[in-house]
């Protein structure tokens with residue numbers, strides 16, 4: 001609080017999602033303490049990456065793990081890995097991909113802001129399908145001797161029109177094309193840390209700064225040892241494409257601590273707490289024209305509930321208006337908005353217990369005051 005106060009920067013209550021633009025998530029003490037410890041000594045970064053990677057691989061039931069400065073960096077570095085393997089000449093050549101495998105297959109319906117991380121490796125994205133449907137023959141026809149990999153986005157918001165992951169894996173295997181899965185925010189359930197690679201995906205990318213609550217500037221690539229080795233040569237501290245995506249000793253150790261904590265959490269208990277918060281919101285918010293329902297699953301398909309506060313036509317208030325008032329108040333509260341703008345969405349994932357009452361009091365005040 002103090003550091004932000006000194007800077008004149010307002011703190012926010014995050015009732016929306018693990019959005020990077022508002023700080024992603026907060027770090028538990030285990031993570032902070034590990035980072036502080038790590039900051040006090042010099043170490044060989046290659047050795048630290050290897051040892052922390054081995055621990056993370058074992059905790060997540062994967063062959064290998066490479067720690068990055070985020071899921072976005074993970075996309076760039078894993079794509080580079082598919083192009084170069086561990087060949088130093090190819091690593092040196094990137095992002096110039098002439099005469100190298102320089103095509104990455106992606107569903108047209110999965111194009112999104114994060115594909116910039118793939119394009120920065122110097123590849124051409126080859127789109128398949130359309131927003132409604134993609135056929136397996138379209139994927140097969142897109143594969144050429146220039147294909148470096150297939151990138152698949154797991155978020156449920158990108159599933160409409162896409163082939164299911166197992167179909168993509170089947171075809172990838174048939175043509176020996178590696179598959180990278182972006183599962184940046186796909187937690188919970190914890191099993192997702194190994195689900196996609198156990199299904200046959202070659203690498204999967206998670207953000208360290210979202211549900212894992214590791215350092216903001218951390219992420220991890222999990223998967224086949226051979227490709228993880230190829231990630232390493234493309235990443236910092238090597239002078240390679242990933243040098244500008246440096247991950248420090250503090251982030252490496254912090255992410256390990258976060259993953260260790262996360263896999264050992266009592267996930268059932270946490271789920272019950274999130275459910276309890278949603279029920280509490282349902283019980284407490286009672287206004288004419290307003291209904292509160294349990295929304296499931298989470299924003300990109302995660303297994304946790306949110307509270308949807310719907311404003312009917314009879315309500316004197318509109319969802320947009322209430323959302324703006326919550327943001328303009330003190331403290332500033334950020335909530336979500338439904339696609340049709342008829343309701344606000346309260347996400348309990350990042351809320352502390354006392355913050356639920358702060359939000360409810362503020363909403364009650366807005367609705368009572370007829371503001």
Ligand SMILES: *Cc1c(COP(=O)(O)O)cnc(C)c1O
Pocket residue numbers: 020069070071072073114153155182183184185206207208209218219
């Ligand atoms: C958040 C996100 C990323 C980026 O994660 P960072 O760790 O912030 O780099 C990539 N892909 C998807 C789908 C995301 O939701």
